[in-house]
Amino acid sequence: MYQKQIEQLILLQAVDDEIIVLEAEIQQAPQELSDLEGRVASLKERQTQIDERLEVLRAQQKKLEFEIEEDAGKIKKSKNKLMMVGNTKEYHAMMREMDSLERVNRMREEEKIAIMEEIGRQEEGLKDLDKEAEGIREEYAAKKATLDERLDKARKRVDSLDKKRKKAGKVVPPPILGRYEFIRARISHPVIVPVALGVCSGCNIMIPPQIYNDLQKGKQIIACPNCQRLIYWQEHAPSGAPSVQDEEE
Missing domain, CATH: 1.10.287.1490 (Helix Hairpins)
Known part of the structure; x- marks a missing residue:
């Protein structure tokens, strides 16, 4: 379930990124x-x-x-x-x-x-x-x-993406989705980022060892204590995760 949530959060972020570009256009x-x-x-x-x-x-x-x-x-x-x-x-x-x-x-x-x-x-x-x-x-x-x-x-593309966004949001628990929306409204993208070698790729600051250990266990969605972005261990990055285009097909 954790892996699926990470996958959908990453997809959600990709959808939001494209929506931002389209709305600007x-x-x-x-x-x-x-x-x-x-x-x-x-x-x-x-x-x-x-x-x-x-x-x-x-x-x-x-x-x-x-x-x-x-x-x-x-x-x-x-x-x-x-x-x-x-x-x-x-x-x-x-x-x-x-x-x-x-x-x-x-x-x-x-x-x-x-x-x-x-x-x-x-x-x-x-x-x-x-x-x-x-x-x-x-x-x-x-x-x-x-x-x-x-x-x-x-x-039309925005409408299509909105549907994919809702679909992705159903997989993520409301508290996590609410946290995602809260962060998205207050800081620039990305909202969810990988952690490699104990460093958050959102703020480039080392996270505390205990949080890093919890992150590696892959049991729950965790936020970076420094930038407040949602983080996941790089090794948990979904290989072959569906892209925005994949989801449409």
């Missing part, structure tokens, strides 16, 4: 879609920022083009009037005015070129964001298409 799967949605939203925000930046740059470019064209017209008129100037003073005044307009227009042309280059960079960045967003949308669509199938498969 069930919780994580929708989160994967949520994370992708968050990435798409972040990209859209960055695209909006670039669009706003482009709007400002294009407005600046349009303003400069207007001012360049307007002053170019003034320069042209001044050149036409220059031939009709009656005295040197007026001639030099008009020349200074044209030089000033031409200098300002050269500065505007340089600023316009810089703005056009920046517009090009921003538009290229926008293309990269569009490409990245498209990739994420494709990944989202692919994951969403398989999500329901993945979740359904995982839930």
